[in-house]
Amino acid sequence: QSVLTQPPSVSAAPGQKVTISCSGSSSNIGNDYVSWYQQLPGTAPKLLIYDNNKRPSGIPDRFSGSKSGTSATLGITGLQTGDEADYYCGTWDSSLSAVYVFGTGTKVTVL
Amino acid sequence: QVHLVESGGGLVKPGGSLRLSCAVSGFTFSDYYMSWIRQAPGKGLEWVSYISSGGSSIYSADSVKGRFTIFRDNAKNSLYLQMNSLRAEDTAVYYCARTVQGILLGYYYYYMDVWGKGTTVTVSS
Numbered sequence: 001q002s003v004l005t006q007p008p009s010v011s012a013a014p015g016q017k018v019t020i021s022c023s024g025s026s027s028n029i030g031n032d033y034v035s036w037y038q039q040l041p042g043t044a045p046k047l048l049i050y051d052n053n054k055r056p057s058g059i060p061d062r063f064s065g066s067k068s069g070t071s072a073t074l075g076i077t078g079l080q081t082g083d084e085a086d087y088y089c090g091t092w093d094s095s096l097s098a099v100y101v102f103g104t105g106t107k108v109t110v111l
Numbered sequence: 112q113v114h115l116v117e118s119g120g121g122l123v124k125p126g127g128s129l130r131l132s133c134a135v136s137g138f139t140f141s142d143y144y145m146s147w148i149r150q151a152p153g154k155g156l157e158w159v160s161y162i163s164s165g166g167s168s169i170y171s172a173d174s175v176k177g178r179f180t181i182f183r184d185n186a187k188n189s190l191y192l193q194m195n196s197l198r199a200e201d202t203a204v205y206y207c208a209r210t211v212q213g214i215l216l217g218y219y220y221y222y223m224d225v226w227g228k229g230t231t232v233t234v235s236s
Contacts, residue, residue, distance in 0.1 A: 002155065033215070035222035037156070044206055044229055045148075045156060050222040051215070088156050092212075092221045097173050100146070100158040100221060 003028060004089055004103035011109040016079050020106045022072040022089030028101055030070040032092045036063075037102075039086045048087070049074065081110045113137035113225050115207050120230030127197050127234070133190040133207030133227060141165070141185040144210040146223055147192050149203035149232075157203075160192065161210055175201075197234045204229040 005023045012018045022034065036049035047056050049065035052072065064075045072089055089103035119131040133145070147159040160171040160181040169181055180193040190207050208223035 032218055033220035033222075037223075039156075044226040045223075046226065047222060047224045050211070050224070051220050056224060086155075090156075090158075090222070092219050094219070098170055099172055100161070100170075102148075102156040102158060105155040 002104045003093060003101050004091070006087075006089060006103040006106045008104070009107040009109060011111055012079050013111045014079055014081065017075065017077045018079060018108060019076075020074040020087055020089075020108070022074070022103045024070050024072075024091065024093075024101075026070060027095040028070075028091050028093040029067065029072055031094060034065065034067050034072040034089055034091045036065055036072075036074045037088045037090065039088065041085070045088065076108070079108075079110055084108055084110050113209070115209065115225060115227035117205060117207050117227045117230035120205065120232045122233045122235065123197055124236050125198060125234055128193070128195045129197065129232060131192040131194065131205055131207075131230060131232070133192075135188050135190070135207075135209070138209070140183075140188040144212050145181075145183060145190045146208045146210045147181060147190075148206045148208060148223065148226075149201075150206070150229075151200070151203040154203075159205070161212075162190070194232070197232075199234050202232060202234050204231050 010018045033051045037045040038048045039045040052067040053065040093101045146161040162181045178196045206229045209225040212221040
């Protein structure tokens with residue numbers, strides 16, 4: 001069971017905006033940087049956002065990240081059909097067992 | 112171009128062993144931490160283990176501690192995951208990933224910036 005909670009699904013029409021929340025605690029999000037990953041159907045995950053709000057080369061600025069306290073948010077503007085995927089947040093958790101933790105995952109559907 | 116290619120997956124009986132490999136190219140392997148992540152059928156991502164660039168620092172998930180061992184051969188540009196005492200719940204696609212980590216402004220950062228395509232492990236009798 002993941003310690004990072006995301007909504008199971010979000011949806012919007014093409015061109016609209018969606019936001020995905022990632023809720024954690026002081027031992028993970030509250031203490032460390034957050035990254036986000038996109039997993040298109042049948043493919044390996046891909047890094048989308050790192051260090052809370054930075055985009056790797058090649059990731060369009062339609063994708064944005066933010067963090068406040070023990071929560072993080074991924075935003076996708078100008079939604080496209082190609083954005084239909086599963087999205088995961090992730091961060092280091094420095095509790096009793098130091099581990100990396102992923103969020104529960106959110107399925108984005110373009111209506 | 113950066114490439115990570117996993118191999119070694121397959122069907123194994125409960126209690127059996129398997130060794131996964133990840134061959135990398137396109138970057139200086141010995142400069143990077145590396146991680147293994149898995150995904151059970153229809154489920155989310157689960158981090159399994161990471162190893163430091165020189166191999167001296169290793170962290171693993173509680174679910175695999177004592178059963179799985181991560182190691183690397185920098186001379187061969189390869190990462191490995193030795194899996195023993197396999198259970199049905201270890202059935203998953205296993206990904207290797209290049210890992211970037213460090214401390215910035217007092218906060219720890221850790222992310223996987225390049226992933227392989229994965230190799231499938233099935234534990235079943």
